[in-house]
Amino acid sequence: MSTRIPIVPENVKPLPALKENEGMLTWVASIDHKQIGIMYIIVSMIYFLIGGLEALLIRTQLAQPENAFLSPEVFNQMFTMHGTTMIFFVVMPLLIGMGVYLVPLMIGARDMAFPRLNALSFWLVVFGGILLYYSFFTQSGASEVGWFAYAPLSEKPFSLNKGPTYWALGLLATGIGSIASGLNNIVTILTLRTAGMTMRRLPLFVWMILVTSFLIIFVFPIIASAFSMMLLDRLLGATFFTPAHGGSAILWQHFFWGFGHPEVYILVLPAFGIISEVIPVFSRKPIYGYEFIAGSTVAIGLLSLGVWAHHMFAVGLGNVANVYFALASMLIAIPTGIKILNWIATMWGGKIWFATPMLFATAFIIEFVIGGLTGVAIASVPIDWVVTDSYFIVAHFHYVLFGGSIFAIFAGVYYWFPKFSGRMLSETIGKWHFWLTVVGFNMTFFIQHFLGVMGMPRRVYTYHDFPYWGSMNMISTIGAFVLAISVIIFMWNVRYSLKHGKKAPDNPWNAWTLEWATTSPPAVHNFDLVPPVRGRRPLWDLAHPDNPDEPNAKIV
Amino acid sequence: MNIWQVLSSTWNMEPWVLISALALLVGYGIATGFKLTKLSALYISGLLIFVLALVSPLDFLGRTYLFSAHMMQHILLLLVVPLLLLLGIPKALAEKALKIEPIGSVMRVLGNPVVAWFFGVGAMWVWHLPSLHDTVLANDSLYIAQQISFVLIGMIFWWPVFAPVESRRLSPLVSTLYLSSACLGCTILGMLITFAGAGLYTAYLNPVDSIGILPLIREELCLTPGVDQQIGGLTMWVPGCLIYLTASMVTIARWYGASEDYELISDSGTDGLVTATSQENK
Numbered sequence: 001m002s003t004r005i006p007i008v009p010e011n012v013k014p015l016p017a018l019k020e021n022e023g024m025l026t027w028v029a030s031i032d033h034k035q036i037g038i039m040y041i042i043v044s045m046i047y048f049l050i051g052g053l054e055a056l057l058i059r060t061q062l063a064q065p066e067n068a069f070l071s072p073e074v075f076n077q078m079f080t081m082h083g084t085t086m087i088f089f090v091v092m093p094l095l096i097g098m099g100v101y102l103v104p105l106m107i108g109a110r111d112m113a114f115p116r117l118n119a120l121s122f123w124l125v126v127f128g129g130i131l132l133y134y135s136f137f138t139q140s141g142a143s144e145v146g147w148f149a150y151a152p153l154s155e156k157p158f159s160l161n162k163g164p165t166y167w168a169l170g171l172l173a174t175g176i177g178s179i180a181s182g183l184n185n186i187v188t189i190l191t192l193r194t195a196g197m198t199m200r201r202l203p204l205f206v207w208m209i210l211v212t213s214f215l216i217i218f219v220f221p222i223i224a225s226a227f228s229m230m231l232l233d234r235l236l237g238a239t240f241f242t243p244a245h246g247g248s249a250i251l252w253q254h255f256f257w258g259f260g261h262p263e264v265y266i267l268v269l270p271a272f273g274i275i276s277e278v279i280p281v282f283s284r285k286p287i288y289g290y291e292f293i294a295g296s297t298v299a300i301g302l303l304s305l306g307v308w309a310h311h312m313f314a315v316g317l318g319n320v321a322n323v324y325f326a327l328a329s330m331l332i333a334i335p336t337g338i339k340i341l342n343w344i345a346t347m348w349g350g351k352i353w354f355a356t357p358m359l360f361a362t363a364f365i366i367e368f369v370i371g372g373l374t375g376v377a378i379a380s381v382p383i384d385w386v387v388t389d390s391y392f393i394v395a396h397f398h399y400v401l402f403g404g405s406i407f408a409i410f411a412g413v414y415y416w417f418p419k420f421s422g423r424m425l426s427e428t429i430g431k432w433h434f435w436l437t438v439v440g441f442n443m444t445f446f447i448q449h450f451l452g453v454m455g456m457p458r459r460v461y462t463y464h465d466f467p468y469w470g471s472m473n474m475i476s477t478i479g480a481f482v483l484a485i486s487v488i489i490f491m492w493n494v495r496y497s498l499k500h501g502k503k504a505p506d507n508p509w510n511a512w513t514l515e516w517a518t519t520s521p522p523a524v525h526n527f528d529l530v531p532p533v534r535g536r537r538p539l540w541d542l543a544h545p546d547n548p549d550e551p552n553a554k555i556v
Numbered sequence: 557m558n559i560w561q562v563l564s565s566t567w568n569m570e571p572w573v574l575i576s577a578l579a580l581l582v583g584y585g586i587a588t589g590f591k592l593t594k595l596s597a598l599y600i601s602g603l604l605i606f607v608l609a610l611v612s613p614l615d616f617l618g619r620t621y622l623f624s625a626h627m628m629q630h631i632l633l634l635l636v637v638p639l640l641l642l643l644g645i646p647k648a649l650a651e652k653a654l655k656i657e658p659i660g661s662v663m664r665v666l667g668n669p670v671v672a673w674f675f676g677v678g679a680m681w682v683w684h685l686p687s688l689h690d691t692v693l694a695n696d697s698l699y700i701a702q703q704i705s706f707v708l709i710g711m712i713f714w715w716p717v718f719a720p721v722e723s724r725r726l727s728p729l730v731s732t733l734y735l736s737s738a739c740l741g742c743t744i745l746g747m748l749i750t751f752a753g754a755g756l757y758t759a760y761l762n763p764v765d766s767i768g769i770l771p772l773i774r775e776e777l778c779l780t781p782g783v784d785q786q787i788g789g790l791t792m793w794v795p796g797c798l799i800y801l802t803a804s805m806v807t808i809a810r811w812y813g814a815s816e817d818y819e820l821i822s823d824s825g826t827d828g829l830v831t832a833t834s835q836e837n838k
Contacts, residue, residue: 110834192833199729200812218740254751291812298808302736302801306743306794320783321750324790331798527832 031115033100034522036122038420040097041413043126044090045491050133051085052487054078059444059480062473065465075461076144077163081132083147084167087267088174089129091405095270096121096181098412099209101420103185105515105522106203108194108530113187117180124177132170135163143167146459148260151241151252155233165234172227175220182216185209194514196533203513203536204287207294208273211301215262215269218305223259226252250315257308265304267401269297271408272339275361278411279343281511282358283350286537286549289342296335303332313384322381329379336372340365355509356430360411363438367403371396374449389459392452398445410437410490417497418504422520426501429493436486443479447472512537559777562769566616572700573610577603580641587649599644606637610703619693621773623760624787631791633703634679635799638710642718650720667724669716669734676713677741679706680792684745690759713738717803728811732804739800746793754782 027035058078061070070078100118104111112118135142143163145154154164189202189210202210230252232238239245241252272293280287287293309317309325343365352358374396378384387393410433417425451472456463463469507516515522516539517531535541535549557565584599609615609632618626654660665671683689683702692698715724717731726734755761761781763770773779779787 104832108830108832110832194833195830291809295805295808295812298732299801299805302739302797302804305736305740306797317751318783318786320786321790324794328794328798525832530830530832532830 031111031119032524033104033112033115033118034526036118037097037099037101040093040100040122040125041420043122043129044094044097047085047089047093047129048487049491051082051090052484054082054085056480056484058082059477061461062463063477064474065463065470067462070461072461073141073144076146076459077136077142079459080143080146080163080167084132084143084171085129086401087147087263088171089125089132091267091401091409092178093125094409095212095267095405096178098274098409098416099185099205099212099270100181102416102515103188103206103209104192105419105518105526106206106513107189107192107197108514108527108533109188109192110526112184113192114184117184121177121181121184124180125174128170128172128174128177130170131166131173135166135170138162138166148256149230149252150256151230151233151247151249152243154230154252155242156237165231168227168230168234172224172231175224175227178216179220179224182213182220185213186217189213194530194533196538197514201533201536202294204276204290204293205270205273208269208276208297211297212266212269215266215301215304219259219262219266222255226255226259229255250312253312253315254308257311261308261311262301262304264400265300267405269300271364271405272297274408274412274415275343275364276339277511277513278357278361278415279346281415281509282353282355282361283347284353285346285350286540287342288345288348289338290536292338293342296338299335300332303328303335307332310379310384313381314388326379326381330376333372333376340369340372355414356425356427356434357411357415357509359431359434360407360414363434364404364407364411367399367407367441371399371403374399387452389457390452391448391456391458394458395445395448395452398448402441402445407437410434415509416515417494418508419515419518419520419522421498421501422504423497423501424504424508425493425497429489429496433486433490433493436482436489440479440482440484440486444476444483445479447475447479451476507539512540514538517542557767557769557772559772562767562772563613566613566767567611568616569611570615573607576704577607584644588646595644595646597644598640602637602640602644605632605640606707609633609637619699620766621760621763621770622779622784622788623757624779624784624791627788627791630683630706631796631799633706634676634710634713635796638707639714639718639799639803641707642711642714642720645720647720647722654721654724663715663724666712667715667719669726669730672712672716673734673738675709677738679709679713680742680745684749686756686758689757693759714803717807728807731807735800735804735807739797742796742800743793746789746791746796748789750786750789750793752785752789754780754785756785760784 027039030036030039057070058075061067061075061078100112100122103109133142138161140161141163143149143154143159143166144161145159145164145167149164149167152158189206193202229238229240233240233242233247239247241247241249243249276287276293307325307329309321310329313322313325347362354362374392378387378393378396414425414430417423451469452458454466454469456469463473504520506518506520508520509516514527514530514533518527531538531542534553537549541548541550581600581603584596588596609629614625614629618629654663666675683692683706692702716726716734719725725731749756
């Protein structure tokens with residue numbers, strides 16, 4: 001098969017091979033995309049528990065006015081670490097992990113294009129996280145400057161502790177891993193598709209991963225440079241972001257949001273991909289408007305690069321700049337709206353089967369629309385000036401990132417768990433998990449819209465006993481604990497089903513993409529033989545040779 | 557003067573604009589046989605915008621008072637006019653022209669995506685070097701050369717994406733990459749201009765107030781040099797990028813609209829079954 005000349009000569013005696021019973025080492029040393037994908041998911045779930053615990057501490061402190069459960073310093077560390085963890089060590093690696101696991105299977109490939117780079121990306125994320133959390137053990141604890149670490153607060157005279165240094169180092173390492181995995185995904189998708197898998201037949205999840213990967217390699221270098229400059233400022237006495245010495249604090253904001261806004265789409269586009277896979281399968285219809293979903297993704301990707309200054313309306317860039325950015329930001333509602341309508345049109349008239357993945361996907365649409373609508377509202381400058389840095393914003397982005405990304409991830413985990421593990425997750429426990437998540441999530445965050453409009457600023461460790469503030473915050477806190485219970489139920493479902501779950505057939509949902517043509521779980525080499533691809537739903541075409549999706553496609 | 561008087565009295569019927577537009581129109585008519593079709597409508601609208609951009613108050617204001625007016629004119633001449641002209645050229649005509657040497661080989665060099673990209677993005681960057689821009693404003697023939705170069709370079713830039721002959725076009729996904737990287741190029745420049753602080757282009761700081769409308773602009777319209785420069789930078793940045801974005805969407809729509817070209821290659825397996833793709837068996 002291979003005619004390449006090996007750069008390193010083969011050993012005369014083969015190196016000792018890993019045997020099955022060597023346990024953890026088969027995982028740690030693995031370069032198999034499926035094992036790496038699962039490790040990504042497991043590690044992110046651990047960080048999800050840690051980040052969730054931090055959220056519970058925050059909510060407990062805020063449960064009643066003038067509470068003294070946490071000191072202001074610890075509270076600051078909690079919200080900083082909660083935000084950083086959830087963005088960089090939960091949602092991103094979860095989505096990348098699912099991509100790493102599924103992309104080669106969906107395009108009929110044996111592995112990623114660069115398996116070793118794939119392992120490197122993963123381990124950089126793991127060690128980046130450890131570096132970040134190590135800061136808790138330093139003298140004055142973790143970073144206290146918020147997840148966007150505005151200068152000059154994050155600079156030396158104002159933050160003398162080691163926290164922000166570890167924060168920047170950890171994220172820098174993770175960021176390098178993300179860039180590597182973005183490159184790996186792009187090369188894999190462009191070069192390793194099986195015969196017949198043209199770019200126009202690519203499963204939508206793979207499309208979204210492709211666009212996301214381009215966004216990653218465009219914007220992560222920005223933030224990596226910014227982290228490096230911040231480290232230079234903190235460690236070597238440079239003054240990039242200190243106005244007192246000729247630097248510019250606003251520059252940090254431009255760098256951060258120039259990365260930070262596309263990052264929102266990096267966190268939500270793969271989620272759109274999951275939804276675009278789940279909804280057609282559980283509506284028993286092909287996706288409505290494939291072309292529009294794929295095309296609008298490219299539009300979102302491009303628009304997202306040029307709208308970051310809407311995070312900076314309160315900075316004072318000038319009215320003109322604000323107006324331009326407000327208009328450009330509102331434009332993103334168009335391609336996003338196209339997607340929402342396509343998903344609804346797919347469900348319309350379909351035979352909808354509300355299994356747990358579909359429940360989460362349906363709830364995703366509703367929660368994400370709420371987050372999207374408040375997003376359009378705060379793209380308008382005067383509204384933003386009223387609610388910026390208030391709990392309204394907190395509510396908005398939790399609707400996008402939890403109601404959006406995390407709901408989609410849960411849909412994806414319930415959908416693909418049989419493929420990952422060979423066992424079905426329990427539907428009964430799944431329904432409990434779903435309903436508690438919906439109730440807990442909305443209870444926690446919906447009321448925060450009102451708190452924000454009433455003037456409660458974000459990031460305050462406590463507040464005076466203004467009318468209703470105490471009771472509204474108490475409701476939010478109770479919601480957070482309901483949400484925590486739902487997560488515990490989910491974890492228990494995973495644990496229980498891994499041991500006692502129903503054995504999964506190869507294609508339990510009767511789905512149409514190539515990953516379901518493998519065994520559950522797939523063999524190490526993925527496919528014995530890949531089925532022919534003559535349309536967007538290869539397994540449908542295989543089962544219905546008399547009624548294929550593309551009747552005119554040539555047979556090779 | 558109020559604003560309407562300014563807008564009605566500052567039209568400037570430059571002979572070179574009218575003559576070149578007329579020549580282009582007649583030339584096009586001779587080549588295509590004076591028929592009104594969808595293509596000729598695109599071409600004519602391109603010429604109309606070309607004339608309007610250069611004789612209307614936009615030109616007068618952009619040359620003397622307002623950087624933002626210059627930038628709007630710049631976007632029209634570099635991005636809109638050439639695109640419309642290029643879209644208006646019929647395929648058969650272009651094929652015939654490309655057979656004639658040296659047009660064919662010249663377009664092969666200029667239409668190379670790397671060359672065209674650097675021309676397109678370079679035109680923005682080079683012509684907006686502050687010292688060069690100030691020189692151009694003070695020199696009439698250089699000014700005319702600049703405007704003509706915008707249109708020509710614009711056509712070169714759009715060629716790899718919208719060439720009338722399909723074989724000269726990039727594939728749709730590569731076009732998207734081509735356009736989005738160009739968008740990034742003009743975003744960075746737009747950003748620099750927007751956030752540079754007033755006075756990047758000194759000519760607009762204290763313009764020679766030949767018709768006495770400076771108080772109107774500065775006080776009634778509140779277009780201080782800083783605001784003016786911000787509008788200019790943002791015009792390059794946001795609407796400029798939206799044009800690239802729209803063009804990307806058009807190429808993607810064309811791609812999905814076209815019939816599937818069966819790029820199926822398979823040499824093995826029964827009934828289309830193949831082994832999984834990997835680095836080894838590629």
